Amino acid sequence: MEKTIKIYEGKAKIVFETVAPDLLIQYFKDDATAFDATKKGTIKDKGIMNNKISSRLFQILEKEGIPTHFVKILNEREMLIKRVVIIPVEVTIRNIVAGGMSRALGLEEGLKLDCPVLEYHLKNDSLHDPLINEYHIKALKIASLTEIETIKNYSFKVNEILTRFFSSINLDLIDFKLEFGRFKDEEIILADEISPDTCRLWEKTTGKRLDKDRFRRDLGNIEEAYQEVLRRVSK
Ligand SMILES: Nc1ncnc2c1ncn2[C@@H]1O[C@H](COP(=O)(O)OP(=O)(O)OP(=O)(O)O)[C@@H](O)[C@H]1O
Ligand SMILES: [Mg+2]
Structure with missing residues (x-):
């Protein structure tokens, strides 16, 4: 192609x-x-x-x-x-407090949440991707109620599948961002990418960060961290 x-x-x-x-x-x-x-x-x-x-x-x-x-x-x-029409909402699922949630709520990074937290952020760079909820999505006709339910169900299921998978390669899935879109105007499917750019992954045994936080926080060995994730997911 x-x-x-x-x-x-x-x-x-x-x-x-x-x-x-x-x-x-x-x-x-x-x-x-x-x-x-x-x-x-x-x-x-x-x-x-x-x-x-x-x-x-x-x-x-x-x-x-x-x-x-x-x-x-x-x-x-x-x-x-x-090809999809992207729904302009980023879905974040958090299992452990880190990054934006730690800053917004004054919580210590690494705090294990009692259950996964789902957040929606409007995809709008000039507004700095503001946090929104299901009422905004519905009231602003960004997606229908049925679509919101589908997106939510898929997101939690993705969390279960990926948490289990990463766990099997000694990584904790701290949080991640998903994007969904409409395929052929009807079916909701998962789009974009899932990578160390969009997931926080901490090595279980050492707590070492194997994701974009190494770049955000100048922690060094960025390429090595991505290589390590690739090596493990390819096993
Ligand atoms: N299957 C798809 N069909 C159409 N567009 C898609 C699909 N998957 C992802 N996209 C879009 O393609 C673009 C990929 O580029 P990239 O991730 O670099 O964008 P970005 O800089 O993050 O900006 P933004 O996501 O705000 O547009 C994104 O806009 C993403 O929403
Ligand atoms: Mg992007």
């Missing part, structure tokens, strides 16, 4: 059309951003690693009954995906 027109260039990926109207190619870049893109940099071979990690995780999820946009991996940096 060949790329035709570039339709979007984001912070981490470039999206291209293909000759097939329902299929796109997402190209993974090495660019890294944090804190509303006020911090910019590159992580060597991140695109290659995230493409591979994301492909593997989408395959695991598909096998467990979660519909995703993943079609196949094309080469080191490119993934063939189903």
Whole structure:
């Protein structure tokens, strides 16, 4: 499958059309951003690693009954995906307090939550992706009630599947962000990527962070951390 027109260039990926109207190619870049893109940099071979990690995780999820946009991996940096209309909401699930939740609520990082917490953030960079709830989504016609229920059910199920999977490779899934879209105007499917850019992963035995926090907080050994995640998910 060949790329035709570039339709979007984001912070981490470039999206291209293909000759097939329902299929796109997402190209993974090495660019890294944090804190509303006020911090910019590159992580060597991140695109290659995230493409591979994301492909593997989408395959695991598909096998467990979660519909995703993943079609196949094309080469080191490119993934063939189903074209969706993205629902402009980022869904975050948190199992352990970290990052934004720690700052917003004054809670210590590492605090285990009694049950997973689901958050919605409006995808709007200029408004700094504000926290919203289901009433905003419904009142602003961002998604229907049925769609919200589907998104919520899938998100919690993804959490169960990925928590179990990462646990088997000695990683704690602290929190993660998902994006969903409408495929052919009807079916809700999981889109975008699942990688150390979008998940917090802490090594169970040492608490070592194997995710983008190494870049956000200048912890060093960033490439090595992504490589390690890739090595473990590929086992
Ligand atoms: N299957 C899909 N069909 C159409 N668009 C998709 C699909 N999966 C992901 N996208 C969108 O493609 C873009 C990928 O680029 P990237 O993740 O780099 O964007 P970004 O810089 O994070 O910005 P933003 O997500 O705010 O647009 C995102 O806008 C994402 O929502
Ligand atoms: Mg993105």
